[in-house]
Amino acid sequence: xxxxxxxxxxxxxxxxxxxxxxxxxxxxxxxxxxxxxxxxxxxxxxxxxxxxxxxxxxxxxxxxxxxxxxxxxxxxxxxxxxxxxxxxxxxxxxxxxxxxxxxxxxxxxxxxxxxxxxxxxxxxxxxxxxxxxxxxxxxxxxxxxxxxxxxxxxxxxxxxxxxxxxxxxxxxxxxxxxxxxxxxxxxxxxxxxxxxxxxxxxxxxxxxxxxxxxxxxxxxxxxxxxxxxxxxxxxxxxxxxxxxxxx
Amino acid sequence: xxxxxxxxxxxxxxxxxxxxxxxxxxxxxxxxxxxxxxxxxxxxxxxxxxxxxxxxxxxxxxxxxxxxxxxxxxxxxxxxxxxxxxxxxxxxxxxxxxxxxxxxxxxxxxxxxxxxxxxxxxxxxxxxxxxxxxxxxxxxxxxxxxxxxxxxxxxxxxxxxxxxxxxxxxxxxxxxxxxxxxxxxxxxxxxxxxxxxxxxxxxxxxxxxxxxxxxxxxxxxxxxxxxxxxxxxxxxxxxxxxxxxxx
DNA sequence: CCAAAAGTGTTAGATCTACACCCATGT
DNA sequence: ACATGGGTGTAGATCTAACACTTTTGG
Numbered sequence: 001x002x003x004x005x006x007x008x009x010x011x012x013x014x015x016x017x018x019x020x021x022x023x024x025x026x027x028x029x030x031x032x033x034x035x036x037x038x039x040x041x042x043x044x045x046x047x048x049x050x051x052x053x054x055x056x057x058x059x060x061x062x063x064x065x066x067x068x069x070x071x072x073x074x075x076x077x078x079x080x081x082x083x084x085x086x087x088x089x090x091x092x093x094x095x096x097x098x099x100x101x102x103x104x105x106x107x108x109x110x111x112x113x114x115x116x117x118x119x120x121x122x123x124x125x126x127x128x129x130x131x132x133x134x135x136x137x138x139x140x141x142x143x144x145x146x147x148x149x150x151x152x153x154x155x156x157x158x159x160x161x162x163x164x165x166x167x168x169x170x171x172x173x174x175x176x177x178x179x180x181x182x183x184x185x186x187x188x189x190x191x192x193x194x195x196x197x198x199x200x201x202x203x204x205x206x207x208x209x210x211x212x213x214x215x216x217x218x219x220x221x222x223x224x225x226x227x228x229x230x231x232x233x234x235x236x237x238x239x240x241x242x243x244x245x246x247x
Numbered sequence: 248x249x250x251x252x253x254x255x256x257x258x259x260x261x262x263x264x265x266x267x268x269x270x271x272x273x274x275x276x277x278x279x280x281x282x283x284x285x286x287x288x289x290x291x292x293x294x295x296x297x298x299x300x301x302x303x304x305x306x307x308x309x310x311x312x313x314x315x316x317x318x319x320x321x322x323x324x325x326x327x328x329x330x331x332x333x334x335x336x337x338x339x340x341x342x343x344x345x346x347x348x349x350x351x352x353x354x355x356x357x358x359x360x361x362x363x364x365x366x367x368x369x370x371x372x373x374x375x376x377x378x379x380x381x382x383x384x385x386x387x388x389x390x391x392x393x394x395x396x397x398x399x400x401x402x403x404x405x406x407x408x409x410x411x412x413x414x415x416x417x418x419x420x421x422x423x424x425x426x427x428x429x430x431x432x433x434x435x436x437x438x439x440x441x442x443x444x445x446x447x448x449x450x451x452x453x454x455x456x457x458x459x460x461x462x463x464x465x466x467x468x469x470x471x472x473x474x475x476x477x478x479x480x481x482x483x484x485x486x487x488x489x490x491x492x493x494x
Numbered sequence: 495c496c497a498a499a500a501g502t503g504t505t506a507g508a509t510c511t512a513c514a515c516c517c518a519t520g521t
Numbered sequence: 522a523c524a525t526g527g528g529t530g531t532a533g534a535t536c537t538a539a540c541a542c543t544t545t546t547g548g
Contacts (some may be wrong), residue, residue, distance in 0.1 A: 017266050020365060060333025060365055081331050084367055086307025118267060118333055119309055170421060188500085207538065209501075223545095230499035231545035275511095356516065435527080456528075477526040478518035 006105070009137075013112035013153070016053035021092075021119045022064050023051040023085070023157070028128035028144060030191070034197040035144040036161065037072070038151070043102030043139040044095070045208035046153035049161075051119070064122045068163065071142075073132040076182040078125045080109040082167035085156055086118040092165065095154055123164040125180035147197075165198075172198055176217065176238075185221050185235040188212065253352070260359035263300035266370060268339075268366045270298040270404070272411035273319065275375035275391060276428040279437075281444040283408065284319070284380065289387040290349030291342070295401035296408075298366070309425070318389075320379040325427040329414035333365040337475040346385070347443040362417045362434045364429050372427035380431070394444075412445075419445055423464065423485075432443055432468050432482040435459065 026037035026049075026216070038047040050071045054063040061079065068077050093114045096225045100107055107113070145151060147165060171177050180195055192208045212218055219239040223232040272283035273296075285294040297318045301310040308326065315324050340361045347354055354360070380389045392398060394412060397405070418424050425441055439455045459465055466486040470479040 017363075019264050020267060054333070054365070056363065057335055059335050060331055062335075084307060084328055086301070086367075088304055088306050089307075113511075116264075118264065118301070120333075143475065165311065171419075172415060203537070204541095205500085206502075211537090217334070225546085227547075228499075229497070229547035233500055451511075452527085453513095453529075458510090472519085474520075475526075476520035476524070478528075480527055 010107060010111070010113075012107070014056075016055055016112075018112060019115050019117055021051055021053055021117045022067060022072075023049045023090070023119045023121050023160055024064060025049060025082075025121065025123040025161055026068065026169065027118045027123060027125050027164075027181060027195070028129040028131060029107055029194050031127045032193040032197065034147050034194075035146060036130070036150070037131070038143060038145050038153075039071075039139045039140040040143075041099055042138045044099055044154075045152065046095075046154040047143075047145075047157075049157050058186075060120065064120075068124055070136055071133060072126060073134060074126055074130060078177070079122050080124075080167070080171065081120060081122050083121040083160070084118060085121060085160060086098075088116065090118070090156065091116055093154055101139070119160075121160050121164060123168060125168075127183055129183050130210060140247065164222065169199055177237045185237045187224060187233040187235060189233060191236070255357070257352070257354060257360075261303070263302055263359075265359060266362050266364055268300055269307070269313055270296045270366045270368050271311060271318075272296060272329075272368065272370040272408055274370060274372050274411075274415065274428060275378060276441050277375040277391065278443070279440045279444065281394050281441075282375070283394060283397070284378070284389060285392050285400075286318075286386045287339075287388040287390075288401075289385045291346055291401075292385070293401040294390075294398045294404075296404050305369065307389065311367075315371055316489060317383055317481055318380060318488055320381060321371060321377060327371075327414070327418070328355050328367060328369050330368040330410045331365065332368060332408070333409060334403075335363065337365070337403065338363055339402055350385070351380045356365045361449055366407075367401055368407050368411060370415060372415075372424060374428065374430055376430050384389070393490065416446055426485045434471060434480040434482060436480065438483070 026213070028035050028037065037050060039050055040047050052063065052065055052067040054060055058066070061081075064079055065077065068079070069075055077177075095114050096111075099105075128144075135142065146163070150161065154163075168177070172195070178191065178198075181194060182190065188209050189205075191212065192203055192205065195208070196203055217238055218236045221235040221237055224235050225232045255377050275282050275284065276324055284297060286297055287294050291323070299310065299314040301307055305313070308328075311326055312315050312322075312324065315326070316322055338361070343358075346352075375391075382389065393409070397408065400408075405452065415424070425445075428441060429437065435456050436452075438459065439450055439452065441451055442455070464485055465483045468482040468484055472479045
């Protein structure tokens with residue numbers, strides 16, 4: 001972000017809906033672990049969820065998509081609104097002030113970013129392997145964190161994440177949400193451990209496989225030869241029924 | 248609302264969060280029908296959901312509670328946030344203008360109520376028999392409407408209501424949400440037809456009863472003698488297990 | 495041939511479904 | 522006595538959980 005872009009942003013109060021922000025919990029699945037994408041702001045020692053503001057001329061959902069696309073490089077991400085965080089004392093002020101100070105940015109006392117903000121929570125499910133996070137704006141670093149090994153978090157983000165996970169767990173029964181987190185093809189074990197990490201429970205290999213196959217949504221592709229001294233697992237992909245379903 | 252209260256409200260732009268509103272879908276159950284509380288504004292021929300704005304010094308949820316309490320006279324209502332309605336062209340402007348005109352209220356061209364609004368959707372479950380709706384502000388009339396016999400609705404309220412119902416249907420499996428809609432005691436048939444109307448399906452009397460009783464949450468009270476020439480049904484109430492659960 | 499992991503069979507138990515039956519109530 | 526609607530029993534189907542077994546792979 002250049003000097004002039006920064007200045008434009010700081011003066012852009014009337015470009016965005018005031019006192020509303022968006023926070024996105026981006027779930028990815030890697031190494032049989034459910035992970036969340038977090039960002040670190042320049043000069044601060046806390047991590048935060050990818051978030052942003054809503055342009056006056058954009059739908060809320062479009063804005064959320066935009067934030068994610070900018071951060072992950074992905075289009076057509078699965079998004080779901082799961083909660084709103086609107087406590088009256090919910091200010092990002094201390095955080096923003098210390099950020100401005102560390103980076104020697106001068107802003108007026110009553111700057112628009114220092115007000116009370118109501119945040120709309122979205123969670124996103126992404127194919128980990130396709131994500132190509134970009135460092136935009138004041139972001140200094142990003143990383144994927146395991147859901148139960150989170151670092152020091154900004155604001156109330158430690159409340160937002162559990163609520164997102166809880167909603168995802170609920171949805172897993174109803175919607176066929178899983179495949180947004182996997183690549184084109186995957187083994188049954190991968191699918192199983194995805195379910196296990198989301199739900200936080202162990203499942204039985206044989207019964208899980210039967211259940212999934214009985215849904216009639218999986219299609220066997222070729223086998224996967226890993227070089228291991230054991231039977232090669234089949235690769236599966238979701239079939240057309242699923243792709244055409246609204247999920 | 249007196250003249251001075253009206254003036255105060257119209258000038259209260261900095262008292263509320265700008266461009267955010269709340270809409271509440273209030274479900275009640277009466278005559279074996281699932282109903283929604285709707286309001287009619289003075290001079291207009293459309294019905295709308297109870298809604299309002301969020302004071303700067305109130306939590307969002309508190310504001311929603313306040314709106315409901317003012318409208319229904321009930322405290323401690325079950326509330327759940329179910330969606331965000333944030334299309335960029337979501338203005339209440341035409342509605343408000345025609346309302347102001349009909350009531351001979353002068354407001355400036357750029358009045359704060361005429362902007363784009365993002366609405367936060369809450370649904371509420373109330374005990375129909377305890378509701379005592381009050382006509383506040385510019386409300387001329389209120390009525391309970393069956394979910395599938397709705398009148399002409401304002402704005403996008405015809406999108407909001409189905410989303411609320413859909414969420415309620417989902418929740419019915421997971422949370423023990425039903426009893427917020429019933430009185431202290433009720434018959435099994437009442438509970439059953441509540442489930443039937445929410446889910447939109449017919450259930451079997453005997454199996455439903457068994458299932459509910461097996462949950463261990465119901466307590467038999469006395470019988471209900473209606474004077475009908477048949478066996479008197481038991482009345483039930485939810486037991487302490489349920490009351491202490493967060494639902 | 496063996497170890498390791500994938501895939502399939504099978505059986506007891508639980509749950510769900512549909513039908514039948516019994517019970518209480520006022521006329 | 523009987524019509525009406527509430528409450529319970531039960532057999533078959535279906536789903537689930539837990540176990541054992543077979544198959545494939547590379548060393």
